[in-house]
Amino acid sequence: xxxxxxxxxFSGIITLIIAIFIFYVSSISKFPPAIYKITFASIAYHIGxxxxxxxxxxxxxxxxGKIKTxxxxxxxxxxxxxxxxxxxxxxxxxxxxxxGIDILFDSTGILSATFLSLIVYIKKLKT
Numbered sequence: 001x002x003x004x005x006x007x008x009x010f011s012g013i014i015t016l017i018i019a020i021f022i023f024y025v026s027s028i029s030k031f032p033p034a035i036y037k038i039t040f041a042s043i044a045y046h047i048g049x050x051x052x053x054x055x056x057x058x059x060x061x062x063x064x065g066k067i068k069t070x071x072x073x074x075x076x077x078x079x080x081x082x083x084x085x086x087x088x089x090x091x092x093x094x095x096x097x098x099x100g101i102d103i104l105f106d107s108t109g110i111l112s113a114t115f116l117s118l119i120v121y122i123k124k125l126k127t
Contacts, residue, residue: 011059018053019082026086029094038101046102050109054079058117067121072114079110 058067058075083106087098
């Protein structure tokens with residue numbers, strides 16, 4: 001799995017596919033109108049999908065080289081911006097709502113992926 005993440009082009013394509021999937025899911029209008037409820041499935045989706053998005057995005061930026069502070073800042077910033085833009089996009093989808101809570105769950109996935117990447121990278125350096 002780690003070798004796959006070191007291929008920039010592959011990680012970039014996976015990142016793009018995940019971004020398109022997030023946009024598609026956010027574009028689905030709910031019938032009847034959505035009543036916002038926080039469910040385990042919703043929390044798991046937001047954390048999981050943005051975990052994968054951020055993990056592959058950081059891998060696409062980093063490539064085979066060292067993780068630099070600039071890589072982390074770019075990946076974190078753009079991932080959170082994408083999460084915010086996803087919620088903004090939902091304002092224009094019939095029967096969908098935008099929620100700051102969802103952005104917090106998205107950010108949890110983003111931060112988790114970043115920390116995991118750093119832990120794996122540090123362990124790899126020590127071996």
